[in-house]
Amino acid sequence: MYRPKPSDATIGRLAMSNQLLRVNGISAGTEDKPILHDVSLEVGSGETHVLMGPNGAGKSTLGHVIMGDPAYQVTDGTIVFDGTDITEQSADKRSLAGIFLSYQAPVEVPGVPLYSYLRTITQKRPELKMTARKFRNRVGEIAEQLDMGSSFLTRELNVGFSGGEKKKIEMLQLLLLRPKLAILDETDSGLDVDALSVVSRGIEAYRKDCDGALLVITHNTRILERLTVDRTHVMVQGRLVAEGPGSLIDDIDAHGFEQFEKASAGGEA
Amino acid sequence: MAENSTATLSRVNTPPAQTWNYLRTNDITLQVPSISRKGDVYFALPRLFEGIECGMGRQVTDWVESQAKDAHYVEVRAGEKREEPIVATMDTGVMVRAGAEATVVVCTGGGEDSESADEGEAPDTSAQPVTSASLVRIWAERDARVHVLEFVAADDDRQHLESVGIVAGDRARVDVRQFFLGARTTAAGLACSLDGANARFDLSCRYLGAGEERLDINHVVRMRGKNGRANVSESGVLDGHARKALRATIDLVHGSSGSEGTELENVLVLSDDVTNKTMPVILCDEDDVAGNHGATIGSVGPEQIGYLANRGLALEEIEALYVRALFDEAVLAAPTSAIRATVLARAATVLGEEVARDLVEGLGLDGTATEED
Numbered sequence: 220m221y222r223p224k225p226s227d228a229t230i231g232r233l234a235m236s237n238q239l240l241r242v243n244g245i246s247a248g249t250e251d252k253p254i255l256h257d258v259s260l261e262v263g264s265g266e267t268h269v270l271m272g273p274n275g276a277g278k279s280t281l282g283h284v285i286m287g288d289p290a291y292q293v294t295d296g297t298i299v300f301d302g303t304d305i306t307e308q309s310a311d312k313r314s315l316a317g318i319f320l321s322y323q324a325p326v327e328v329p330g331v332p333l334y335s336y337l338r339t340i341t342q343k344r345p346e347l348k349m350t351a352r353k354f355r356n357r358v359g360e361i362a363e364q365l366d367m368g369s370s371f372l373t374r375e376l377n378v379g380f381s382g383g384e385k386k387k388i389e390m391l392q393l394l395l396l397r398p399k400l401a402i403l404d405e406t407d408s409g410l411d412v413d414a415l416s417v418v419s420r421g422i423e424a425y426r427k428d429c430d431g432a433l434l435v436i437t438h439n440t441r442i443l444e445r446l447t448v449d450r451t452h453v454m455v456q457g458r459l460v461a462e463g464p465g466s467l468i469d470d471i472d473a474h475g476f477e478q479f480e481k482a483s484a485g486g487e488a
Numbered sequence: 489m490a491e492n493s494t495a496t497l498s499r500v501n502t503p504p505a506q507t508w509n510y511l512r513t514n515d516i517t518l519q520v521p522s523i524s525r526k527g528d529v530y531f532a533l534p535r536l537f538e539g540i541e542c543g544m545g546r547q548v549t550d551w552v553e554s555q556a557k558d559a560h561y562v563e564v565r566a567g568e569k570r571e572e573p574i575v576a577t578m579d580t581g582v583m584v585r586a587g588a589e590a591t592v593v594v595c596t597g598g599g600e601d602s603e604s605a606d607e608g609e610a611p612d613t614s615a616q617p618v619t620s621a622s623l624v625r626i627w628a629e630r631d632a633r634v635h636v637l638e639f640v641a642a643d644d645d646r647q648h649l650e651s652v653g654i655v656a657g658d659r660a661r662v663d664v665r666q667f668f669l670g671a672r673t674t675a676a677g678l679a680c681s682l683d684g685a686n687a688r689f690d691l692s693c694r695y696l697g698a699g700e701e702r703l704d705i706n707h708v709v710r711m712r713g714k715n716g717r718a719n720v721s722e723s724g725v726l727d728g729h730a731r732k733a734l735r736a737t738i739d740l741v742h743g744s745s746g747s748e749g750t751e752l753e754n755v756l757v758l759s760d761d762v763t764n765k766t767m768p769v770i771l772c773d774e775d776d777v778a779g780n781h782g783a784t785i786g787s788v789g790p791e792q793i794g795y796l797a798n799r800g801l802a803l804e805e806i807e808a809l810y811v812r813a814l815f816d817e818a819v820l821a822a823p824t825s826a827i828r829a830t831v832l833a834r835a836a837t838v839l840g841e842e843v844a845r846d847l848v849e850g851l852g853l854d855g856t857a858t859e860e861d
Binding site: 289311314328330332334340343351396 | 754792798845
């Protein structure tokens with residue numbers, strides 16, 4: 220694996236931080252297709268990590284596997300979150316433990332207004348329990364922060380919303396739930412400049428207000444412009460092939476993924 | 489002196505076109521109380537209302553008229569925008585004159601404080617449920633706007649019949665929101681005739697069937713004028729041993745060229761013991777029209793379960809969320825605090841006191857009935 224030497228500052232930050240997520244030698248896939256091969260990754264509390272790679276590399280799969288998506292089966296390895304082995308835990312328990320996965324294409328849920336949904340998922344978390352009145356005010360504040368009108372709340376969850384609106388709703392949930400780790404799966408895909416700006420603001424607010432860790436899955440760099448990245452990971456064909464500091468992103472921006480794909484192909488040969 | 493007996497309303501709530509009898513979807517037969525009103529002076533609605541087709545059919549109209557103490561007639565003058573909702577009694581007729589706007593509310597609850605049309609209640613001498621009924625006929629003249637809100641939020645000891653008939657003139661706009669949230673039997677029929685050109689009708693029906701409850705719904709839209717628009721949307725949750733039959737008909741009558749009607753049902757079935765029957769029908773006797781219908785029936789989809797689980801909800805909590813969502817919507821739609829209280833009383837029975845309290849506080853509403861209501 221290509222590992223540029225991390226800067227002293229990064230080393231210092233990592234040394235001081237507490238380990239939040241440890242993915243240890245994970246292999247996983249669907250019933251008939253292995254996708255991830257021996258993937259290991261560590262994320263400390265409050266850190267920002269970026270997972271990059273060409274299309275079809277398995278980046279989103281890793282995000283879903285960390286979240287506990289039953290569509291994927293883990294065949295080897297372990298996932299430890301906040302000191303607990305969660306490899307066998309269901310997605311809802313992982314969520315309550317503090318992991319949040321923002322969807323690339325948020326699912327439409329007809330029959331459930333956004334308000335009912337937000338209230339229910341918040342009430343599930345003892346640390347976030349609040350009176351209905353306070354909750355309404357809190358949602359209002361976040362909605363304002365994300366340039367969302369209050370009429371969103373009575374609409375069905377993600378039904379009939381534009382791509383940008385759906386991503387804003389993901390950000391609204393992120394800021395409301397205040398998870399310890401947020402995995403943002405291609406949150407920037409399909410967004411126009413304005414929507415991207417609002418979403419970036421949401422991510423910034425999460426980092427600032429919640430001091431949560433971020434694992435940003437992306438294959439372009441625009442959404443990273445406002446973030447201070449601690450570590451960058453590159454995935455090719457289900458394997459992590461490179462790891463480095465935030466500056467690795469500039470290298471990828473300039474030269475693309477070809478170097479990593481070639482290295483990966485060479486390694487396999 | 490009034491003598492109480494029982495009558496049978498045989499094969500009522502029928503659609504314009506029927507299907508095989510063995511499917512047992514065409515109609516419902518109900519045992520209802522019959523109170524003799526011999527000698528009573530009864531004020532009927534103007535003759536014009538006799539011609540309005542009501543969803544549950546003539547037999548139910550005749551029975552309600554025979555049981556109601558009086559008919560309640562309201563006229564909204566041309567061009568007037570009436571802010572105060574018109575609360576329906578057992579037999580109500582509303583005339584909304586040209587360019588006027590009005591809201592008509594029908595609400596049946598379980599308690600004495602609810603605004604239900606209970607004049608026809610029979611004494612509960614056996615295991616027979618208490619019966620209540622509402623008959624509402626609305627005439628919307630040209631350019632009128634009418635909003636209809638229906639709430640049935642009763643307990644398991646009640647059988648409720650609700651029959652609504654609407655006629656819409658040129659460019660009239662009618663929207664109806666129905667919330668059927670509980671009763672041992674809810675039999676509801678609604679017929680809307682878009683007589684005028686460019687008239688529009690929107691119906692949203694939300695229902696919950698749980699335990700041993702029975703829901704029998706009949707929606708009929710007659711599209712008679714040119715360029716009419718009708719959107720009918722039904723969605724609900726069925727659990728326990730609930731039985732539901734929905735008949736939804738869009739009838740594109742000769743002369744309705746340029747009209748478009750759509751009917752869509754979305755049912756969430758949470759138990760294997762539920763009986764769910766749906767009968768969507770498009771009748772067409774005109775060229776250049778469009779009629780669409782669709783239905784989604786099943787449990788919560790795997791994509792939805794995955795998404796909601798990722799936000800911390802287990803399967804049973806996901807199912808409860810769908811039920812809560814129904815009540816949230818109903819509470820928000822309730823136009824008076826008395827109706828809100830009726831809905832909340834039902835919510836407390838279904839979801840528990842804590843959730844019911846949360847509903848009203850979270851939506852920033854008052855959940856108690858006031859004298860002004």
